Amino acid sequence: MQKVLDSERMLTELDFARLKNLPAAQVSTDLLDTLESLEQVPSQSIPADVVTMYSQVMVADLQTGKQQKLTLCYPADAEPHVGFISVLSPVGASLIGQRVGAIARWQTPNGDQCAAEVVELLFQPEASGDYTT
Numbered sequence: 001m002q003k004v005l006d007s008e009r010m011l012t013e014l015d016f017a018r019l020k021n022l023p024a025a026q027v028s029t030d031l032l033d034t035l036e037s038l039e040q041v042p043s044q045s046i047p048a049d050v051v052t053m054y055s056q057v058m059v060a061d062l063q064t065g066k067q068q069k070l071t072l073c074y075p076a077d078a079e080p081h082v083g084f085i086s087v088l089s090p091v092g093a094s095l096i097g098q099r100v101g102a103i104a105r106w107q108t109p110n111g112d113q114c115a116a117e118v119v120e121l122l123f124q125p126e127a128s129g130d131y132t133t
Helices: 013-020 029-037 090-095
Strands: 006-012 038-041 056-061 067-073 084-086 103-107 113-123
Touching: 006 013, 013 029, 013 038, 029 038, 029 090, 067 090, 067 113, 084 090, 090 103, 090 113
Parallel strands: 006 038, 067 084
Antiparallel strands: 056 067, 056 113, 103 113
């Protein structure tokens, strides 16, 4: 059966492989479904405006307008108090594969609905020539 791909979001083949290899108990079914639906491209072909692993992004909360700098990382590197957000968190899962200008939406553990615009991609490893991080 052919998967319907999200035309706005994409993922590098390397990020996909690494995320699929995380311990199954850590990865939510929703994130697995999202990963499966994203278009996979070689690292060298990912557009410079797509959020990949270890990308640093500026997001703006849609309700308050407050901007925050976040770095999308793997769980072992997460330090939320300094902006290193795990891809397994609701925020991180909503950011992976998004493009600048997109709206990331997630639900907090207590059920609140949140949304933020990806305002700027401050750093993307692939855009700097790093295809293996």
